[in-house]
Amino acid sequence: MLRRLLAAGLFIAAGTLVEAVAESYDYIVVGSGPGGAPLAANLARAGYSVTLLEAGRDLGDNKNYSEIYNFIAAGNDEKSRWDFFVKHSNDEAREAKYEKTTWRTADGSFYVGLDPPEGSTRLGIYYPRAATLGGCAMHNGGICTLPNDADWDYIAEITGDDDWLAENMRKYFEKMEANEYLPPAAPGHGYDGYVNTTISDPSFMKENSDLQKLTSQLIAHTGGDAGRDVNAPDPDRDQSTGVFAMASHADRNGKRAGTNTLLKRTLADPAKFNLTIQLETLVTRVIVNWEDGKPSATGVEVLRGSHQYEADPLYNGSKGQFGRIFARKEVIIAGGTFNSPQILKLSGIGPAKELEEFHIPVVKDLPGVGENLGDNYEAGLQALASKPLNGTSGATVVVFLKTPTARKVRNIQAWCGSFSFEGFWPGFPTEYGPSQYECAMVHINPRSQAGYVRLRSNDPQQMPEINLNFFAEGGDEDLTELLDAAKTFRKAINAAGAPITPFDERHPCPGVNQNCTDEAQKEFIKLQSYASAFPKVPGAFPVCPTFMLAEKASADILADLKKED
Numbered sequence: 001m002l003r004r005l006l007a008a009g010l011f012i013a014a015g016t017l018v019e020a021v022a023e024s025y026d027y028i029v030v031g032s033g034p035g036g037a038p039l040a041a042n043l044a045r046a047g048y049s050v051t052l053l054e055a056g057r058d059l060g061d062n063k064n065y066s067e068i069y070n071f072i073a074a075g076n077d078e079k080s081r082w083d084f085f086v087k088h089s090n091d092e093a094r095e096a097k098y099e100k101t102t103w104r105t106a107d108g109s110f111y112v113g114l115d116p117p118e119g120s121t122r123l124g125i126y127y128p129r130a131a132t133l134g135g136c137a138m139h140n141g142g143i144c145t146l147p148n149d150a151d152w153d154y155i156a157e158i159t160g161d162d163d164w165l166a167e168n169m170r171k172y173f174e175k176m177e178a179n180e181y182l183p184p185a186a187p188g189h190g191y192d193g194y195v196n197t198t199i200s201d202p203s204f205m206k207e208n209s210d211l212q213k214l215t216s217q218l219i220a221h222t223g224g225d226a227g228r229d230v231n232a233p234d235p236d237r238d239q240s241t242g243v244f245a246m247a248s249h250a251d252r253n254g255k256r257a258g259t260n261t262l263l264k265r266t267l268a269d270p271a272k273f274n275l276t277i278q279l280e281t282l283v284t285r286v287i288v289n290w291e292d293g294k295p296s297a298t299g300v301e302v303l304r305g306s307h308q309y310e311a312d313p314l315y316n317g318s319k320g321q322f323g324r325i326f327a328r329k330e331v332i333i334a335g336g337t338f339n340s341p342q343i344l345k346l347s348g349i350g351p352a353k354e355l356e357e358f359h360i361p362v363v364k365d366l367p368g369v370g371e372n373l374g375d376n377y378e379a380g381l382q383a384l385a386s387k388p389l390n391g392t393s394g395a396t397v398v399v400f401l402k403t404p405t406a407r408k409v410r411n412i413q414a415w416c417g418s419f420s421f422e423g424f425w426p427g428f429p430t431e432y433g434p435s436q437y438e439c440a441m442v443h444i445n446p447r448s449q450a451g452y453v454r455l456r457s458n459d460p461q462q463m464p465e466i467n468l469n470f471f472a473e474g475g476d477e478d479l480t481e482l483l484d485a486a487k488t489f490r491k492a493i494n495a496a497g498a499p500i501t502p503f504d505e506r507h508p509c510p511g512v513n514q515n516c517t518d519e520a521q522k523e524f525i526k527l528q529s530y531a532s533a534f535p536k537v538p539g540a541f542p543v544c545p546t547f548m549l550a551e552k553a554s555a556d557i558l559a560d561l562k563k564e565d
């Protein structure tokens with residue numbers, strides 16, 4: 001009897017008999033973002049039983065999420081928000097100058113700024129994440145740009161696996177894409193996938209408007225055109241600079257496509273794939289089984305219930321129902337940049353010293369887990385024109401630059417239009433009205449990769465410590481490159497002439513004269529830059545590359561299974 005019960009997964013938590021029948025699947029996938037969703041769908045479609053565990057709830061039918069243009073509302077919506085707060089460095093004086101520093105006031109609300117009311121506690125720099133079915137692809141800006149080919153080729157070089165070469169990674173993009181902006185059979189694109197792609201409509205270039213004039217100047221100063229395909233399989237794409245259309249993972253009706261829509265389609269498929277999605281299920285630990293001195297992951301422990309994680313604004317310390325779920329083949333962790341290393345560490349996989357500090361039994365001493373956190377630096381040239389800017393709203397273009405000190409490949413990706421993007425804080429962004437114009441810049445090859453995600457405690461409901469350690473190495477070169485890019489954009493937009501000019505610049509050189517030293521502008525960029533955190537994964541915009549990684553991972557898992565047979 002005891003044996004049978006054990007085989008059925010009897011377990012006891014806090015002295016109570018909880019459950020007698022073990023829940024098991026071939027695969028457990030943790031996290032339903034661009035990393036986890038395609039893996040879960042592909043493995044289920046290949047005939048395996050799969051459970052997808054997601055801490056958040058399903059908001060796919062809520063217009064904040066289903067309509068891509070509502071991304072700012074989605075980003076501020078407490079139904080999905082996970083509020084992380086990070087540091088940009090260990091330099092307290094530098095941290096203290098970050099203008100959008102967030103504090104918890106005595107009455108429990110947020111204060112954003114440098115002069116908090118008495119009794120406030122400093123939280124840090126806000127990094128939002130979405131805990132919902134589909135992950136951050138449900139609230140992100142939706143920009144889909146493939147990385148430089150050099151970024152994929154680098155992974156091939158360090159792993160010795162040629163499938164990572166850019167020319168071989170293309171097939172994964174072709175598989176996932178449902179292109180809606182090119183004529184059929186354009187090389188390097190797909191038409192039958194689940195990530196619908198569309199571009200910003202270039203027809204605004206035919207109108208007599210201020211936005212058309214500004215974009216014309218961007219083209220005159222950097223090259224390209226407003227309809228150019230940013231994801232074309234150009235053999236020389238790493239050197240290809242100037243203006244492109246902005247591509248998004250949304251369909252022509254502005255509906256967000258990718259994670260949530262793929263999962264829904266997989267569940268609804270008449271083929272009845274064996275996919276079980278479990279929402280409001282926080283994975284707290286991987287269960288490890290030892291055999292012949294070798295560990296293997298055989299399942300996960302979970303807390304079932306809503307608002308189980310400290311980053312959730314509605315978290316109140318309540319502990320959901322404990323549970324265990326088993327996997328016959330593999331446990332796949334795709335919890336995003338902050339949560340994947342946390343889950344691994346809580347499971348005893350990480351730097352032994354850190355694990356011991358929190359009394360976590362070491363399964364595998366892997367010093368790299370949660371270390372070498374790399375990040376793109378983001379900064380913006382933002383200015384107010386002398387008049388309200390007319391023209392089609394949404395007339396936003398992408399611009400690539402290769403500044404004079406760039407190494408080998410283009411190093412800046414920007415997007416320019418009449419909007420305001422200055423990073424994230426609770427309640428972001430600040431709108432400056434119809435005269436606002438910005439070229440938001442991403443440095444796509446930062447020289448430093450010294451950030452980390454470390455445990456604060458062994459309590460899986462608590463957030464880890466996150467420090468991005470910006471500019472730790474090669475900072476001056478990276479800042480020079482961002483400043484050179486800002487100068488190019490400043491020159492271009494000022495060339496639009498009256499009545500649009502003069503611009504009253506907000507940053508990095510405030511005022512109408514733009515009379516600042518290089519040092520002052522670099523200091524501004526250094527103190528106020530921000531980014532979407534990302535470990536060493538290619539590109540300026542990680543979402544489409546992450547879909548490709550998930551496609552490669554599922555293809556590799558299925559190929560391994562074939563070999564085993």
Ligand SMILES: Cc1cc2nc3c(=O)[nH]c(=O)nc-3n(C[C@H](O)[C@H](O)[C@H](O)COP(=O)(O)OP(=O)(O)OC[C@H]3O[C@@H](n4cnc5c(N)ncnc54)[C@H](O)[C@@H]3O)c2cc1C
Nearest residue numbers: 031033035055131135136140141142143283336541542543
């Ligand atoms: C505000 C914002 C804007 C962005 N804009 C863009 C953009 O325009 N273009 C672009 O390319 N990229 C953008 N990104 C980045 C992009 O969305 C992410 O790189 C991408 O979503 C990462 O995918 P992921 O699957 O690794 O992680 P995520 O999307 O973070 O998904 C992880 C999922 O795992 C779940 N999870 C975490 N821990 C647990 C646990 N313990 N148990 C159960 N579930 C768990 C989370 O709830 C979440 O649903 C943006 C990101 C943000 C936050």
Ligand SMILES: *[C@@H]1O[C@H](CO)[C@@H](O)[C@H](O)[C@H]1NC(C)=O
Nearest residue numbers: 024025026048049050274275
């Ligand atoms: C789906 O998978 C579960 C877990 O492995 C299993 O119990 C169930 O029988 C499967 N359903 C079908 C229809 O095969």
Ligand SMILES: *[C@@H]1O[C@H](CO)[C@@H](O)[C@H](O)[C@H]1NC(C)=O
Nearest residue numbers: 062063064072073074076077
């Ligand atoms: C959308 O998000 C906002 C917060 O940004 C929230 O106030 C609003 O209720 C949400 N709308 C829906 C339909 O959930």
Ligand SMILES: *[C@@H]1O[C@H](CO)[C@@H](O)[C@H](O)[C@H]1NC(C)=O
Nearest residue numbers: 207208209210390391499500
């Ligand atoms: C926009 O404003 C300019 C003046 O800056 C004017 O010449 C032009 O006709 C206006 N265009 C539209 C579409 O309103």
Ligand SMILES: *[C@@H]1O[C@H](CO)[C@@H](O)[C@H](O)[C@H]1NC(C)=O
Nearest residue numbers: 178191196251255256257261
């Ligand atoms: C994406 O394209 C498919 C057809 O390829 C279509 O059925 C679907 O409605 C489109 N939109 C979304 C959000 O998936």
Ligand SMILES: *[C@@H]1O[C@H](CO)[C@@H](O)[C@H](O)[C@H]1NC(C)=O
Nearest residue numbers: 305306307314315316317318
């Ligand atoms: C705490 O949160 C849980 C889960 O959302 C909820 O069920 C419970 O009512 C909350 N308790 C209090 C005191 O607010």
Ligand SMILES: *[C@@H]1O[C@H](CO)[C@@H](O)[C@H](O)[C@H]1NC(C)=O
Nearest residue numbers: 511512513514515516517520
């Ligand atoms: C620019 O600033 C310097 C130093 O503050 C000042 O001496 C100079 O007059 C300014 N030039 C203009 C054109 O405003």
